[in-house]
Amino acid sequence: MKIYYTDVLVIGGGLAGLRVALATKRRGHETTILSLVPPKRSHSAAAQGGMQASLANVIKASGDNEDIHFDDTVRGGDWGADQEVVRMFVDTAPKAARELAAWGVPWTRVAKGDHETVINGQKVIITERDETHGLISQRNFGGTSKWRACYVSDGTGHAMLYAVSDQTIAASIPVLERVEAMALLHDGGRCFGAVVRDLVSGALSAYMAKATVIATGGAGRLYRVTTNAVICEGIGAAIALETGLAPLSNMEAIQFHPTGLFPSGILITEGCRGDGGLLRDVDGHRFMPDYEPEKKELASRDVVSRRMLDHIHGGKGVKSRLGEHLWLDITLLGRAHIEKDLREVQEICRNFLDIDPAKDLIPVLPAQHYTMGGVRTRPSGESPGLAGLFAAGEAACWDIHGFNRLGGNSVAETVVAGMIVGEAIADFCDQPQSDVTMSTVLAHDFLAREEAKIDALLRGAGTEDASLLRIRMQEIMTEKVGIIRTGATLAAAVDELQTLLIRSRNIGVRTKSRGANSELVTAYRTQKMLKLALCVTCGAVSRTESRGAHFRDDFPRRDDAAWLKRTLAVWKNENDTLPTLVYEPLDVMRMELPPGWRGYGAKDYIVHPDTARRTAEIEAAKNRLTNADRFAVQAAVMPYTHLLPERLRGRNERIEGSL
Numbered sequence: 001m002k003i004y005y006t007d008v009l010v011i012g013g014g015l016a017g018l019r020v021a022l023a024t025k026r027r028g029h030e031t032t033i034l035s036l037v038p039p040k041r042s043h044s045a046a047a048q049g050g051m052q053a054s055l056a057n058v059i060k061a062s063g064d065n066e067d068i069h070f071d072d073t074v075r076g077g078d079w080g081a082d083q084e085v086v087r088m089f090v091d092t093a094p095k096a097a098r099e100l101a102a103w104g105v106p107w108t109r110v111a112k113g114d115h116e117t118v119i120n121g122q123k124v125i126i127t128e129r130d131e132t133h134g135l136i137s138q139r140n141f142g143g144t145s146k147w148r149a150c151y152v153s154d155g156t157g158h159a160m161l162y163a164v165s166d167q168t169i170a171a172s173i174p175v176l177e178r179v180e181a182m183a184l185l186h187d188g189g190r191c192f193g194a195v196v197r198d199l200v201s202g203a204l205s206a207y208m209a210k211a212t213v214i215a216t217g218g219a220g221r222l223y224r225v226t227t228n229a230v231i232c233e234g235i236g237a238a239i240a241l242e243t244g245l246a247p248l249s250n251m252e253a254i255q256f257h258p259t260g261l262f263p264s265g266i267l268i269t270e271g272c273r274g275d276g277g278l279l280r281d282v283d284g285h286r287f288m289p290d291y292e293p294e295k296k297e298l299a300s301r302d303v304v305s306r307r308m309l310d311h312i313h314g315g316k317g318v319k320s321r322l323g324e325h326l327w328l329d330i331t332l333l334g335r336a337h338i339e340k341d342l343r344e345v346q347e348i349c350r351n352f353l354d355i356d357p358a359k360d361l362i363p364v365l366p367a368q369h370y371t372m373g374g375v376r377t378r379p380s381g382e383s384p385g386l387a388g389l390f391a392a393g394e395a396a397c398w399d400i401h402g403f404n405r406l407g408g409n410s411v412a413e414t415v416v417a418g419m420i421v422g423e424a425i426a427d428f429c430d431q432p433q434s435d436v437t438m439s440t441v442l443a444h445d446f447l448a449r450e451e452a453k454i455d456a457l458l459r460g461a462g463t464e465d466a467s468l469l470r471i472r473m474q475e476i477m478t479e480k481v482g483i484i485r486t487g488a489t490l491a492a493a494v495d496e497l498q499t500l501l502i503r504s505r506n507i508g509v510r511t512k513s514r515g516a517n518s519e520l521v522t523a524y525r526t527q528k529m530l531k532l533a534l535c536v537t538c539g540a541v542s543r544t545e546s547r548g549a550h551f552r553d554d555f556p557r558r559d560d561a562a563w564l565k566r567t568l569a570v571w572k573n574e575n576d577t578l579p580t581l582v583y584e585p586l587d588v589m590r591m592e593l594p595p596g597w598r599g600y601g602a603k604d605y606i607v608h609p610d611t612a613r614r615t616a617e618i619e620a621a622k623n624r625l626t627n628a629d630r631f632a633v634q635a636a637v638m639p640y641t642h643l644l645p646e647r648l649r650g651r652n653e654r655i656e657g658s659l
């Protein structure tokens with residue numbers, strides 16, 4: 001079993017991992033990327049609709065800036081987000097979009113003059129300004145007050161991933177494909193890399209590093225119906241959890257996307273509704289305005305998904321032999337628009353249902369889509385529990401999304417976090433004390449432990465079938481830990497998942513090959529996934545309130561007095577059957593935007609005792625600074641620029657107004 005050294009070990013070759021790797025390599029640190037699949041096949045390639053960045057190019061984005069993007073994101077997350085990190089994010093997103101343009105992302109561009117578009121079900125003409133002709137165009141998305149999502153037709157992630165991947169090739173960063181990080185190397189206080197399995201040969205090796213980054217994406221495959229690819233199993237988050245030191249955070253915050261294609265769950269982008277698509281029921285009635293008169297189809301995803309289920313439960317679903325669904329209607333956008341800006345949607349509809357969305361309604365039902373939780377990090381991206389371990393992208397809880405992510409904020413997060421966290425890692429590696437001090441003896445112990453686990457699966461007398469345990473887990477998660485949750489069903493889910501976890505300790509494998517062996521892979525991943533499922537479910541049963549995507553039928557109000565805190569889950573001992581939960585409070589007195597009504601969804605919530613005092617404090621600061629610009633006012637209320645790497649502190653230029 002070999003041991004390799006690198007300065008920075010990046011686990012994950014999606015947008016987040018690749019962008020981190022570019023940042024560290026450019027600062028002179030030897031960087032190695034690991035990936036289950038060739039990076040260009042990472043799940044980031046599936047992102048369709050767009051990337052949020054407040055460029056304010058199109059007329060419907062007029063007046064947009066970081067402040068409005070901040071406001072939308074905090075409200076979207078139902079006040080669960082870390083507001084300082086949201087500020088860092090919204091400030092860097094325009095820089096990231098422009099960097100991507102320079103790297104060749106063929107963003108759809110503004111064309112000056114009149115354009116017919118659909119807004120609120122009506123055809124209207126909008127006129128783009130001459131001076132914006134050729135700039136990056138933007139479309140509307142849910143939960144935003146401006147058209148802010150930069151896009152490449154409906155293949156945004158594909159274009160971004162190819163451009164960033166090409167940059168890593170140009171930078172000569174080695175990528176090890178078809179390998180899997182199975183455990184983190186650490187000495188109880190510092191992380192020093194990972195035990196890595198070659199998925200083809202089955203060989204194990206240790207990669208020792210000064211800094212290790214988890215950028216392994218989401219965990220959608222905990223659920224049966226998900227928009228996520230088969231590789232989105234959350235193994236990166238699980239190996240952090242298994243250290244017993246690095247907490248996962250807000251795992252109960254799982255996003256369900258309103259428009260999963262029924263019945264498969266394949267995503268139909270929010271860009272459809274952003275561009276004017278409507279949701280209809282069994283009678284052809286457009287129902288969202290009845291529930292959400294302000295935002296209608298473009299309320300946040302958690303709200304729209306819940307309203308859809310309520311509507312189905314109210315008897316208005318479309319019955320089919322596979323269950324009930326609703327309709328997405330994009331016929332009113334016209335064939336030309338669909339063929340230009342929604343062509344992947346057209347292909348998906350044709351290939352999977354043999355329907356033509358330019359004339360047929362699309363059957364849709366909410367499907368699991370995004371993991372807001374993940375490896376808890378500080379603003380620098382470092383784990384608060386394990387020095388030298390960093391996380392970025394969907395695998396991380398950095399935490400800009402709180403309890404509900406806005407569409408387009410995820411691919412933006414991947415590249416922005418890559419830029420910011422990458423610089424922090426480079427700073428970390430620059431320090432002499434970051435040297436690898438763990439002994440190779442200890443690394444061999446970790447290797448031997450993982451080898452023994454594989455031996456036990458291949459040679460042991462286990463009788464449980466991992467794929468059956470996994471299917472049952474996915475059913476439990478879909479049926480009991482879904483959009484509408486109750487204490488009793490969540491408690492039942494915890495019991496069942498705990499039983500599955502115990503049974504998973506007796507998994508046997510029929511195919512005995514050490515090399516390419518998908519049964520073996522399923523076997524060792526299933527136990528990790530069950531631990532994650534228990535983090536989601538235990539977090540959900542304990543959180544006796546409703547916030548963002550976590551909706552409790554038995555506690556329907558958001559409770560800022562009791563629950564303005566982040567759930568941290570730690571798996572203390574290998575033999576435990578439940579995570580240990582602790583809570584990290586969110587301090588209202590440090591918030592730039594104290595909790596209030598989101599502007600959509602429920603108006604009824606329990607107020608935090610500090611909210612009035614903080615609101616008054618902010619008002620007083622604003623009154624003191626009546627002649628100051630928005631940057632000075634913001635800095636007085638919640639300073640954050642000190643958290644940004646110096647090279648990213650510049651202000652963003654827009655066509656309207658000077659800096």
Ligand SMILES: Cc1cc2nc3c(=O)[nH]c(=O)nc-3n(C[C@H](O)[C@H](O)[C@H](O)COP(=O)(O)OP(=O)(O)OC[C@H]3O[C@@H](n4cnc5c(N)ncnc54)[C@H](O)[C@@H]3O)c2cc1C
Pocket residue numbers: 011012013014015016017034035036037038039042043044045046047048049050051052156157179180181182215216217218227228229231232235236267269369370392393394395407408409410411412414
């Ligand atoms: C269908 C779909 C459409 C979407 N559309 C949008 C959109 O329009 N806008 C938006 O903002 N967001 C969108 N999202 C969300 C967004 O695409 C993802 O959140 C984001 O791309 C995740 O990027 P990532 O780099 O964190 O992870 P990924 O792109 O998932 O990459 C994870 C990487 O980790 C590797 N990996 C995993 N486990 C291991 C391991 N144990 N060892 C080694 N390597 C490992 C994988 O091989 C992969 O390279 C969409 C999501 C889906 C599912």
